[in-house]
Amino acid sequence: MSNSLQTIHISHISPPADLPRLFKSDKGRRISLGAGIPKISSCLVTDPRQGSASAKPVTRESKEVMDTERNVLVGTYARAPVVIESGKGCKLYDVDGKEYLDMTAGIAVNSLGHGDPDWVNAVVEQASTLTHVSNVYYSIPQVTLGKRLVECSFADRVFFTNSGTEANEAAIKFARKFQRFSCADKKLLATEFIAFTNSFHGRTMGALALTSKEQYRSPFEPVMPGVTFIEYGNSEEAIKAIQPGKTAAVFVEPIQGEGGIYSATKDFLQALRTACDNAGALLVYDEVQCGLGRTGHLWAHEAFGVAPDMMTLAKPLAGGLPIGVVLTTERVAAAISSGDHGSTFAGGPLVCHAALAILDKIQNSIFLAGVTRKGFYLKDLLLKKLGGNPHVKEVRGFGLIVGIELDVQASPLVNACREAGLLVLTAGKGNVVRLVPPLIISETELEQAAEVLSACLPALDANASS
Numbered sequence: 001m002s003n004s005l006q007t008i009h010i011s012h013i014s015p016p017a018d019l020p021r022l023f024k025s026d027k028g029r030r031i032s033l034g035a036g037i038p039k040i041s042s043c044l045v046t047d048p049r050q051g052s053a054s055a056k057p058v059t060r061e062s063k064e065v066m067d068t069e070r071n072v073l074v075g076t077y078a079r080a081p082v083v084i085e086s087g088k089g090c091k092l093y094d095v096d097g098k099e100y101l102d103m104t105a106g107i108a109v110n111s112l113g114h115g116d117p118d119w120v121n122a123v124v125e126q127a128s129t130l131t132h133v134s135n136v137y138y139s140i141p142q143v144t145l146g147k148r149l150v151e152c153s154f155a156d157r158v159f160f161t162n163s164g165t166e167a168n169e170a171a172i173k174f175a176r177k178f179q180r181f182s183c184a185d186k187k188l189l190a191t192e193f194i195a196f197t198n199s200f201h202g203r204t205m206g207a208l209a210l211t212s213k214e215q216y217r218s219p220f221e222p223v224m225p226g227v228t229f230i231e232y233g234n235s236e237e238a239i240k241a242i243q244p245g246k247t248a249a250v251f252v253e254p255i256q257g258e259g260g261i262y263s264a265t266k267d268f269l270q271a272l273r274t275a276c277d278n279a280g281a282l283l284v285y286d287e288v289q290c291g292l293g294r295t296g297h298l299w300a301h302e303a304f305g306v307a308p309d310m311m312t313l314a315k316p317l318a319g320g321l322p323i324g325v326v327l328t329t330e331r332v333a334a335a336i337s338s339g340d341h342g343s344t345f346a347g348g349p350l351v352c353h354a355a356l357a358i359l360d361k362i363q364n365s366i367f368l369a370g371v372t373r374k375g376f377y378l379k380d381l382l383l384k385k386l387g388g389n390p391h392v393k394e395v396r397g398f399g400l401i402v403g404i405e406l407d408v409q410a411s412p413l414v415n416a417c418r419e420a421g422l423l424v425l426t427a428g429k430g431n432v433v434r435l436v437p438p439l440i441i442s443e444t445e446l447e448q449a450a451e452v453l454s455a456c457l458p459a460l461d462a463n464a465s466s
Protein backbone atom coordinates (compact mmCIF):
# COMPACT_ATOMS: atom_id res chain seq x y z
CA MET A 1 0.00 0.00 0.00
CA SER A 2 1.34 3.40 -0.85
CA ASN A 3 2.07 6.12 1.62
CA SER A 4 -0.54 8.68 0.71
CA LEU A 5 0.60 11.33 3.15
CA GLN A 6 -0.38 14.72 1.85
CA THR A 7 1.60 17.63 3.19
CA ILE A 8 1.35 21.05 1.67
CA HIS A 9 4.35 23.18 2.47
CA ILE A 10 3.62 26.84 2.35
CA SER A 11 7.09 27.85 3.34
CA HIS A 12 10.33 25.93 3.60
CA ILE A 13 10.08 25.63 7.36
CA SER A 14 9.53 21.97 8.09
CA PRO A 15 8.90 20.19 10.44
CA PRO A 16 -24.80 19.59 37.69
CA ALA A 17 -26.82 21.73 39.04
CA ASP A 18 -30.01 21.34 36.97
CA LEU A 19 -28.61 23.74 34.42
CA PRO A 20 -30.77 23.08 31.35
CA ARG A 21 -33.83 24.09 33.36
CA LEU A 22 -32.37 27.53 33.98
CA PHE A 23 -31.86 28.54 30.36
CA LYS A 24 -34.01 29.03 27.35
CA SER A 25 -32.61 29.83 23.95
CA ASP A 26 -34.19 32.15 21.46
CA LYS A 27 -33.33 30.76 18.02
CA GLY A 28 -35.34 33.63 16.49
CA ARG A 29 -32.53 36.01 17.33
CA ARG A 30 -30.21 34.67 14.63
CA ILE A 31 -29.09 37.56 12.46
CA SER A 32 -28.66 37.09 8.72
CA LEU A 33 -25.46 38.10 6.96
CA GLY A 34 -24.77 40.57 4.25
CA ALA A 35 -23.45 39.67 0.80
CA GLY A 36 -19.79 38.68 0.62
CA ILE A 37 -19.57 37.58 4.23
CA PRO A 38 -19.39 33.83 4.82
CA LYS A 39 -22.85 32.66 5.82
CA ILE A 40 -21.90 30.88 9.00
CA SER A 41 -22.51 33.02 11.94
CA SER A 42 -25.08 35.36 13.29
CA CYS A 43 -22.32 37.78 14.21
CA LEU A 44 -19.31 37.62 11.92
CA VAL A 45 -17.01 40.30 13.25
CA THR A 46 -16.77 43.28 10.95
CA ASP A 47 -13.14 43.86 11.86
CA PRO A 48 -11.36 40.59 12.61
CA ARG A 49 -8.24 42.51 13.65
CA GLN A 50 -10.06 43.31 16.84
CA GLY A 51 -10.21 39.57 17.55
CA SER A 52 -11.49 38.73 21.00
CA ALA A 53 -11.38 42.41 21.99
CA SER A 54 -14.58 42.77 19.94
CA ALA A 55 -16.14 39.73 21.59
CA LYS A 56 -19.88 39.95 21.97
CA PRO A 57 -20.83 40.61 25.57
CA VAL A 58 -21.61 37.49 27.58
CA THR A 59 -25.39 37.37 27.99
CA ARG A 60 -27.16 36.80 31.29
CA GLU A 61 -28.05 33.21 30.32
CA SER A 62 -24.45 32.34 29.43
CA LYS A 63 -23.07 34.14 32.48
CA GLU A 64 -25.31 32.16 34.83
CA VAL A 65 -23.98 28.88 33.44
CA MET A 66 -20.37 30.05 33.57
CA ASP A 67 -20.71 31.36 37.14
CA THR A 68 -22.38 28.15 38.31
CA GLU A 69 -19.70 26.07 36.59
CA ARG A 70 -16.98 28.10 38.29
CA ASN A 71 -18.57 27.41 41.68
CA VAL A 72 -19.41 23.74 41.39
CA LEU A 73 -16.98 22.05 39.01
CA VAL A 74 -13.34 21.25 39.71
CA GLY A 75 -11.42 23.77 37.66
CA THR A 76 -9.72 21.46 35.17
CA TYR A 77 -10.96 23.13 31.99
CA ALA A 78 -10.07 26.53 30.54
CA ARG A 79 -13.25 26.72 28.51
CA ALA A 80 -14.12 29.07 25.66
CA PRO A 81 -16.87 31.47 26.80
CA VAL A 82 -19.66 29.75 24.88
CA VAL A 83 -22.53 27.70 26.26
CA ILE A 84 -23.53 25.25 23.54
CA GLU A 85 -27.13 24.15 23.69
CA SER A 86 -27.87 22.15 20.55
CA GLY A 87 -26.44 20.89 17.29
CA LYS A 88 -27.54 19.68 13.88
CA GLY A 89 -25.20 18.37 11.21
CA CYS A 90 -22.05 20.53 11.28
CA LYS A 91 -23.77 23.42 13.07
CA LEU A 92 -23.86 24.15 16.79
CA TYR A 93 -26.07 26.70 18.55
CA ASP A 94 -25.36 28.47 21.81
CA VAL A 95 -27.94 29.43 24.44
CA ASP A 96 -28.35 32.81 22.75
CA GLY A 97 -29.21 31.21 19.43
CA LYS A 98 -25.90 32.06 17.78
CA GLU A 99 -24.88 29.58 15.10
CA TYR A 100 -21.38 28.11 14.74
CA LEU A 101 -19.82 26.01 12.03
CA ASP A 102 -18.21 23.17 13.96
CA MET A 103 -14.72 22.26 12.75
CA THR A 104 -13.96 20.55 16.08
CA ALA A 105 -16.48 17.67 16.12
CA GLY A 106 -16.18 17.53 19.92
CA ILE A 107 -12.41 16.94 19.48
CA ALA A 108 -12.63 14.48 16.58
CA VAL A 109 -15.63 12.64 18.04
CA ASN A 110 -18.81 13.57 16.14
CA SER A 111 -17.83 12.13 12.77
CA LEU A 112 -21.41 12.06 11.54
CA GLY A 113 -22.03 15.54 12.92
CA HIS A 114 -24.71 16.31 15.45
CA GLY A 115 -28.01 14.44 15.55
CA ASP A 116 -27.47 12.03 12.63
CA PRO A 117 -30.96 10.51 12.26
CA ASP A 118 -29.78 6.88 11.90
CA TRP A 119 -27.54 7.24 14.95
CA VAL A 120 -30.39 8.85 16.93
CA ASN A 121 -32.73 6.02 15.93
CA ALA A 122 -30.14 3.43 16.99
CA VAL A 123 -29.68 5.10 20.38
CA VAL A 124 -33.41 5.49 21.01
CA GLU A 125 -34.16 1.95 19.87
CA GLN A 126 -31.46 0.44 22.09
CA ALA A 127 -32.17 2.70 25.09
CA SER A 128 -35.76 1.53 25.08
CA THR A 129 -34.67 -2.12 24.77
CA LEU A 130 -31.64 -2.48 27.06
CA THR A 131 -29.05 0.10 28.13
CA HIS A 132 -26.79 -1.64 30.64
CA VAL A 133 -26.29 -5.12 32.05
CA SER A 134 -22.59 -5.12 33.09
CA ASN A 135 -20.10 -7.69 31.86
CA VAL A 136 -21.49 -10.37 34.14
CA TYR A 137 -23.76 -11.34 31.21
CA TYR A 138 -23.50 -11.62 27.44
CA SER A 139 -25.20 -8.95 25.36
CA ILE A 140 -25.83 -9.04 21.63
CA PRO A 141 -24.66 -5.51 20.60
CA GLN A 142 -21.27 -6.02 22.31
CA VAL A 143 -20.60 -9.32 20.57
CA THR A 144 -21.89 -7.99 17.23
CA LEU A 145 -19.63 -4.91 17.44
CA GLY A 146 -16.64 -7.04 18.47
CA LYS A 147 -17.19 -9.30 15.45
CA ARG A 148 -17.50 -6.30 13.10
CA LEU A 149 -14.27 -4.72 14.41
CA VAL A 150 -12.38 -8.00 14.04
CA GLU A 151 -13.70 -8.45 10.50
CA CYS A 152 -12.60 -5.00 9.36
CA SER A 153 -9.15 -4.79 10.99
CA PHE A 154 -5.87 -6.64 11.58
CA ALA A 155 -7.21 -7.83 14.95
CA ASP A 156 -8.41 -11.21 16.16
CA ARG A 157 -10.00 -9.99 19.38
CA VAL A 158 -11.20 -6.82 21.08
CA PHE A 159 -11.53 -5.51 24.62
CA PHE A 160 -13.99 -2.69 25.32
CA THR A 161 -13.34 0.31 27.56
CA ASN A 162 -15.09 3.66 28.14
CA SER A 163 -12.55 6.17 26.79
CA GLY A 164 -9.26 6.60 24.98
CA THR A 165 -7.14 6.77 28.09
CA GLU A 166 -8.76 3.58 29.42
CA ALA A 167 -8.06 1.82 26.12
CA ASN A 168 -4.38 2.75 26.44
CA GLU A 169 -4.38 1.73 30.10
CA ALA A 170 -5.71 -1.69 29.05
CA ALA A 171 -3.09 -1.96 26.29
CA ILE A 172 -0.36 -1.20 28.86
CA LYS A 173 -1.64 -4.00 31.10
CA PHE A 174 -1.97 -6.40 28.17
CA ALA A 175 1.62 -5.64 27.10
CA ARG A 176 2.93 -6.30 30.61
CA LYS A 177 0.92 -9.51 30.88
CA PHE A 178 2.02 -10.65 27.42
CA GLN A 179 5.67 -10.23 28.42
CA ARG A 180 5.14 -12.11 31.69
CA PHE A 181 3.29 -14.86 29.82
CA SER A 182 5.92 -15.28 27.10
CA CYS A 183 9.12 -14.78 29.11
CA ALA A 184 10.73 -18.00 30.34
CA ASP A 185 13.53 -16.32 32.33
CA LYS A 186 11.88 -13.83 34.70
CA LYS A 187 15.22 -12.03 35.10
CA LEU A 188 14.77 -10.98 31.45
CA LEU A 189 11.18 -9.77 31.90
CA ALA A 190 10.52 -6.71 29.70
CA THR A 191 8.43 -4.13 31.58
CA GLU A 192 9.35 -0.79 30.00
CA PHE A 193 7.72 1.33 27.30
CA ILE A 194 8.77 3.60 24.46
CA ALA A 195 6.70 6.65 23.50
CA PHE A 196 7.45 9.70 21.34
CA THR A 197 7.83 13.44 21.47
CA ASN A 198 4.53 15.31 20.95
CA SER A 199 2.61 12.18 21.95
CA PHE A 200 -0.72 12.30 23.74
CA HIS A 201 -2.15 9.06 25.11
CA GLY A 202 -4.43 10.21 27.94
CA ARG A 203 -4.64 11.41 31.53
CA THR A 204 -4.75 8.26 33.68
CA MET A 205 -1.51 7.27 35.38
CA GLY A 206 -0.27 4.79 32.78
CA ALA A 207 -1.39 6.67 29.66
CA LEU A 208 -0.15 9.89 31.25
CA ALA A 209 3.29 8.36 31.68
CA LEU A 210 3.32 7.80 27.89
CA THR A 211 2.25 11.41 27.19
CA SER A 212 5.15 13.64 26.29
CA LYS A 213 4.04 17.02 27.67
CA GLU A 214 6.02 17.51 30.85
CA GLN A 215 3.46 19.88 32.41
CA TYR A 216 0.72 17.22 32.18
CA ARG A 217 2.87 14.69 34.05
CA SER A 218 4.96 16.59 36.57
CA PRO A 219 2.19 17.64 39.04
CA PHE A 220 1.27 13.97 39.49
CA GLU A 221 4.63 12.26 39.70
CA PRO A 222 5.58 9.57 40.25
CA VAL A 223 3.67 8.31 37.22
CA MET A 224 4.29 4.79 35.82
CA PRO A 225 8.06 4.39 35.67
CA GLY A 226 10.09 3.00 32.77
CA VAL A 227 9.00 5.17 29.84
CA THR A 228 11.59 6.47 27.36
CA PHE A 229 10.63 9.25 24.95
CA ILE A 230 12.19 9.21 21.49
CA GLU A 231 11.91 11.90 18.83
CA TYR A 232 8.83 11.15 16.67
CA GLY A 233 10.01 9.92 13.29
CA ASN A 234 13.58 9.16 14.38
CA SER A 235 13.90 5.51 13.38
CA GLU A 236 17.57 5.26 14.29
CA GLU A 237 17.06 6.36 17.90
CA ALA A 238 13.95 4.21 18.24
CA ILE A 239 15.78 1.09 16.99
CA LYS A 240 18.54 1.70 19.56
CA ALA A 241 16.00 2.15 22.37
CA ILE A 242 13.85 -0.93 21.67
CA GLN A 243 15.69 -3.64 23.62
CA PRO A 244 14.99 -7.33 24.33
CA GLY A 245 14.36 -8.04 28.01
CA LYS A 246 13.59 -4.35 28.54
CA THR A 247 10.95 -3.00 26.15
CA ALA A 248 7.46 -4.39 26.68
CA ALA A 249 5.79 -2.20 24.05
CA VAL A 250 6.11 0.84 21.83
CA PHE A 251 3.13 3.22 21.75
CA VAL A 252 2.81 5.44 18.69
CA GLU A 253 0.12 7.55 17.01
CA PRO A 254 0.25 7.01 13.22
CA ILE A 255 -0.82 10.67 13.07
CA GLN A 256 -0.36 12.81 16.14
CA GLY A 257 -3.42 14.92 16.96
CA GLU A 258 -2.91 16.90 20.18
CA GLY A 259 0.82 17.03 19.46
CA GLY A 260 0.32 19.19 16.36
CA ILE A 261 -0.85 17.02 13.40
CA TYR A 262 2.43 15.27 12.66
CA SER A 263 2.31 12.16 10.52
CA ALA A 264 4.46 9.06 10.71
CA THR A 265 5.95 7.61 7.53
CA LYS A 266 5.88 4.07 6.21
CA ASP A 267 9.64 3.78 6.83
CA PHE A 268 9.33 4.92 10.45
CA LEU A 269 6.50 2.51 11.27
CA GLN A 270 8.27 -0.31 9.42
CA ALA A 271 11.45 0.37 11.44
CA LEU A 272 9.40 0.19 14.67
CA ARG A 273 7.73 -3.03 13.49
CA THR A 274 11.04 -4.71 12.72
CA ALA A 275 12.73 -3.51 15.92
CA CYS A 276 9.76 -4.71 18.01
CA ASP A 277 9.81 -8.11 16.32
CA ASN A 278 13.55 -8.43 16.89
CA ALA A 279 13.24 -7.46 20.56
CA GLY A 280 10.04 -9.37 21.37
CA ALA A 281 8.30 -6.06 22.08
CA LEU A 282 4.74 -5.19 21.04
CA LEU A 283 3.84 -2.40 18.63
CA VAL A 284 0.75 -0.46 19.76
CA TYR A 285 -0.96 2.11 17.55
CA ASP A 286 -3.00 4.76 19.30
CA GLU A 287 -5.71 5.63 16.76
CA VAL A 288 -7.97 7.21 19.37
CA GLN A 289 -7.98 10.50 17.41
CA CYS A 290 -6.85 9.58 13.89
CA GLY A 291 -8.70 6.27 13.45
CA LEU A 292 -12.08 5.30 12.02
CA GLY A 293 -12.24 7.19 8.75
CA ARG A 294 -10.71 10.52 9.73
CA THR A 295 -7.79 10.10 7.34
CA GLY A 296 -9.93 8.75 4.50
CA HIS A 297 -8.78 5.25 5.43
CA LEU A 298 -10.81 3.22 7.89
CA TRP A 299 -7.66 2.93 10.03
CA ALA A 300 -4.96 5.58 9.74
CA HIS A 301 -2.18 2.99 9.59
CA GLU A 302 -3.64 1.45 6.44
CA ALA A 303 -1.98 4.30 4.55
CA PHE A 304 1.41 2.93 5.61
CA GLY A 305 0.73 -0.80 5.28
CA VAL A 306 2.37 -1.71 8.59
CA ALA A 307 0.24 -3.67 11.07
CA PRO A 308 0.46 -3.36 14.87
CA ASP A 309 0.03 -5.96 17.61
CA MET A 310 -2.57 -3.79 19.33
CA MET A 311 -4.52 -0.68 18.37
CA THR A 312 -6.55 1.59 20.61
CA LEU A 313 -9.69 3.43 19.45
CA ALA A 314 -12.20 5.65 21.14
CA LYS A 315 -13.39 9.13 20.20
CA PRO A 316 -15.62 8.69 17.09
CA LEU A 317 -16.65 5.08 17.55
CA ALA A 318 -20.02 5.55 19.27
CA GLY A 319 -20.87 8.92 17.70
CA GLY A 320 -20.48 10.90 20.95
CA LEU A 321 -21.25 8.26 23.56
CA PRO A 322 -18.26 7.18 25.69
CA ILE A 323 -16.47 4.13 24.35
CA GLY A 324 -12.94 2.82 23.89
CA VAL A 325 -11.51 -0.40 22.45
CA VAL A 326 -8.27 -2.30 22.35
CA LEU A 327 -7.97 -4.37 19.19
CA THR A 328 -5.38 -7.11 19.46
CA THR A 329 -3.89 -10.15 17.79
CA GLU A 330 -4.56 -13.65 19.11
CA ARG A 331 -0.90 -13.91 20.19
CA VAL A 332 -1.37 -11.08 22.71
CA ALA A 333 -4.92 -12.04 23.68
CA ALA A 334 -3.72 -15.55 24.56
CA ALA A 335 -1.78 -14.05 27.48
CA ILE A 336 -4.89 -12.50 29.04
CA SER A 337 -6.94 -14.53 31.47
CA SER A 338 -10.31 -14.11 33.09
CA GLY A 339 -10.08 -11.46 35.82
CA ASP A 340 -6.96 -9.75 34.42
CA HIS A 341 -8.93 -6.63 33.50
CA GLY A 342 -12.51 -5.45 33.37
CA SER A 343 -15.02 -2.63 33.54
CA THR A 344 -18.57 -2.20 34.80
CA PHE A 345 -19.79 -0.01 31.94
CA ALA A 346 -17.55 -0.94 29.01
CA GLY A 347 -19.12 -2.47 25.93
CA GLY A 348 -22.66 -1.85 27.16
CA PRO A 349 -25.56 -2.49 24.78
CA LEU A 350 -26.34 1.21 24.25
CA VAL A 351 -22.87 2.37 23.18
CA CYS A 352 -22.22 -0.76 21.13
CA HIS A 353 -25.49 -0.47 19.22
CA ALA A 354 -24.73 3.22 18.60
CA ALA A 355 -21.23 2.27 17.37
CA LEU A 356 -22.71 -0.22 14.90
CA ALA A 357 -24.73 2.63 13.37
CA ILE A 358 -21.52 4.69 13.06
CA LEU A 359 -19.55 1.80 11.50
CA ASP A 360 -22.36 1.13 9.01
CA LYS A 361 -21.78 4.58 7.53
CA ILE A 362 -18.04 5.12 7.93
CA GLN A 363 -16.92 1.71 6.67
CA ASN A 364 -18.48 2.46 3.31
CA SER A 365 -15.78 2.98 0.64
CA ILE A 366 -17.74 5.84 -0.99
CA PHE A 367 -17.92 7.63 2.36
CA LEU A 368 -14.16 7.14 2.91
CA ALA A 369 -13.34 8.35 -0.61
CA GLY A 370 -15.40 11.46 0.17
CA VAL A 371 -13.25 12.14 3.25
CA THR A 372 -10.09 11.88 1.13
CA ARG A 373 -11.53 14.19 -1.53
CA LYS A 374 -12.68 16.78 1.03
CA GLY A 375 -9.29 16.60 2.77
CA PHE A 376 -7.51 17.54 -0.47
CA TYR A 377 -10.07 20.26 -1.12
CA LEU A 378 -9.68 21.73 2.38
CA LYS A 379 -5.87 21.85 2.18
CA ASP A 380 -6.09 23.38 -1.27
CA LEU A 381 -8.47 26.07 -0.01
CA LEU A 382 -6.25 26.80 2.99
CA LEU A 383 -3.19 27.02 0.78
CA LYS A 384 -4.93 29.50 -1.52
CA LYS A 385 -6.51 31.63 1.19
CA LEU A 386 -3.92 31.55 3.97
CA GLY A 387 -0.74 30.68 2.10
CA GLY A 388 0.39 34.26 1.54
CA ASN A 389 0.20 35.22 5.22
CA PRO A 390 3.64 35.51 6.82
CA HIS A 391 2.41 33.87 10.07
CA VAL A 392 1.41 30.67 8.26
CA LYS A 393 4.34 28.26 8.17
CA GLU A 394 2.74 25.05 7.01
CA VAL A 395 -0.57 23.37 6.26
CA ARG A 396 -0.37 19.65 6.88
CA GLY A 397 -2.52 16.63 7.49
CA PHE A 398 -4.25 13.71 6.04
CA GLY A 399 -7.97 13.52 5.13
CA LEU A 400 -9.94 15.62 7.60
CA ILE A 401 -7.29 15.96 10.29
CA VAL A 402 -5.51 19.13 9.25
CA GLY A 403 -3.11 21.47 11.06
CA ILE A 404 -2.14 25.04 10.21
CA GLU A 405 1.18 25.79 11.87
CA LEU A 406 1.77 29.43 12.77
CA ASP A 407 4.86 31.31 13.88
CA VAL A 408 2.85 32.70 16.82
CA GLN A 409 0.27 31.40 19.29
CA ALA A 410 -2.97 30.42 17.55
CA SER A 411 -5.40 31.50 20.29
CA PRO A 412 -6.10 35.05 18.94
CA LEU A 413 -7.07 33.49 15.61
CA VAL A 414 -9.13 30.76 17.29
CA ASN A 415 -10.95 33.40 19.39
CA ALA A 416 -11.60 35.65 16.38
CA CYS A 417 -12.95 32.67 14.42
CA ARG A 418 -15.26 31.79 17.29
CA GLU A 419 -16.59 35.34 17.38
CA ALA A 420 -17.13 35.01 13.64
CA GLY A 421 -19.09 31.78 14.12
CA LEU A 422 -16.40 29.20 13.36
CA LEU A 423 -15.17 26.71 15.97
CA VAL A 424 -11.60 25.44 15.56
CA LEU A 425 -9.08 23.93 17.99
CA THR A 426 -5.44 24.47 18.82
CA ALA A 427 -2.75 21.78 18.98
CA GLY A 428 1.00 21.40 19.40
CA LYS A 429 2.55 24.08 21.57
CA GLY A 430 -0.50 26.29 21.00
CA ASN A 431 0.92 27.39 17.64
CA VAL A 432 -1.16 25.05 15.47
CA VAL A 433 -4.80 25.50 14.43
CA ARG A 434 -6.34 22.04 14.36
CA LEU A 435 -9.25 21.27 12.04
CA VAL A 436 -11.07 18.00 12.74
CA PRO A 437 -14.60 18.63 11.39
CA PRO A 438 -17.41 16.11 11.23
CA LEU A 439 -16.58 13.79 8.31
CA ILE A 440 -19.97 14.61 6.75
CA ILE A 441 -18.98 18.25 6.25
CA SER A 442 -19.87 19.66 2.81
CA GLU A 443 -17.50 21.39 0.40
CA THR A 444 -19.53 24.60 0.84
CA GLU A 445 -18.98 24.43 4.58
CA LEU A 446 -15.25 23.88 4.04
CA GLU A 447 -15.21 26.99 1.82
CA GLN A 448 -16.97 28.95 4.57
CA ALA A 449 -14.45 27.77 7.14
CA ALA A 450 -11.48 28.75 4.96
CA GLU A 451 -13.09 32.12 4.27
CA VAL A 452 -13.54 32.88 7.99
CA LEU A 453 -10.03 31.69 8.86
CA SER A 454 -8.66 33.97 6.16
CA ALA A 455 -10.78 36.94 7.27
CA CYS A 456 -9.67 36.46 10.88
CA LEU A 457 -5.92 36.17 10.23
CA PRO A 458 -5.35 39.87 11.06
CA ALA A 459 -6.20 38.98 14.68
CA LEU A 460 -2.69 37.51 14.86
CA ASP A 461 -1.19 40.94 14.13
CA ALA A 462 -3.62 42.77 16.39
CA ASN A 463 -2.40 40.56 19.20
CA ALA A 464 1.27 40.91 18.29
CA SER A 465 1.10 44.71 18.37
CA SER A 466 -0.98 44.98 21.56
Ligand SMILES: Cc1ncc(COP(=O)(O)O)c(C=O)c1O
Binds near residue numbers: 168201202289290
Ligand atom coordinates in the same frame (compact mmCIF):
# COMPACT_ATOMS: atom_id res chain seq x y z
C1 LIG B 1 -4.26 10.02 20.48
C2 LIG B 1 -5.07 10.09 21.75
N1 LIG B 1 -4.98 9.09 22.64
C3 LIG B 1 -5.68 9.10 23.78
C4 LIG B 1 -6.51 10.15 24.09
C5 LIG B 1 -7.29 10.14 25.38
O1 LIG B 1 -8.63 9.90 25.09
P1 LIG B 1 -9.75 10.24 26.18
O2 LIG B 1 -9.80 11.72 26.30
O3 LIG B 1 -11.01 9.62 25.61
O4 LIG B 1 -9.34 9.57 27.44
C6 LIG B 1 -6.63 11.22 23.20
C7 LIG B 1 -7.48 12.38 23.53
O5 LIG B 1 -7.42 13.42 22.94
C8 LIG B 1 -5.89 11.19 22.00
O6 LIG B 1 -5.95 12.20 21.12
